Amino acid sequence: MAFDEKLVDRIRESLSDLSKVEEKNMFGGVCFMLNGKMCIGVVKDEMMCRIDPLMDEIVLEKVGCRQMDFTGKPMKGYVFISKEGMKTKKAFDYWVGLCLEFNSKAKASKKKAKKR
Numbered sequence: 001m002a003f004d005e006k007l008v009d010r011i012r013e014s015l016s017d018l019s020k021v022e023e024k025n026m027f028g029g030v031c032f033m034l035n036g037k038m039c040i041g042v043v044k045d046e047m048m049c050r051i052d053p054l055m056d057e058i059v060l061e062k063v064g065c066r067q068m069d070f071t072g073k074p075m076k077g078y079v080f081i082s083k084e085g086m087k088t089k090k091a092f093d094y095w096v097g098l099c100l101e102f103n104s105k106a107k108a109s110k111k112k113a114k115k116r
Contacts, residue, residue: 003029004045011040011047014096027070037108040099046080049095052102053077059098077102 008030015021015032022033029048031041041048048068051059053076059065064085068078086092 002044003042007042007045007047010092011042011096014093015040018100034100034103035108037103037106039103040096043080046082047086047095049079049081049099050102050106051077051079051098052105055098055102 011032012023015034018034020035022036024031024033026041027043027048029041029043031048032039038050040050056067056076056079059079060067062085064082066080066082067074068080069075081095086095
């Protein structure tokens with residue numbers, strides 16, 4: 001599945017001053033993990049943001065923002081941002097900032113032990 005490489009580069013650049021950032025191919029796109037936790041990513045041509053679930057109602061009113069519904073069921077604390085919602089640097093930085101702010105509070109997913 002193809003994804004927006006320019007958007008990936010834009011996110012990569014915005015996270016370049018941070019340590020403990022890891023890129024992983026996920027969801028047919030790219031996910032940036034920060035401190036071992038999912039933070040922000042790209043799926044097709046949209047930015048996927050992991051934000052504080054308490055912000056859902058506020059951000060869903062913003063242009064270009066929609067609830068992430070990967071499985072057909074809305075996921076609290078995860079939103080997709082279309083190109084329209086991140087046209088300007090200020091708008092793009094807003095979304096990245098929300099992701100970084102929540103990352104410090106977010107819990108890492110429980111990793112399943114590999115069987116040998």
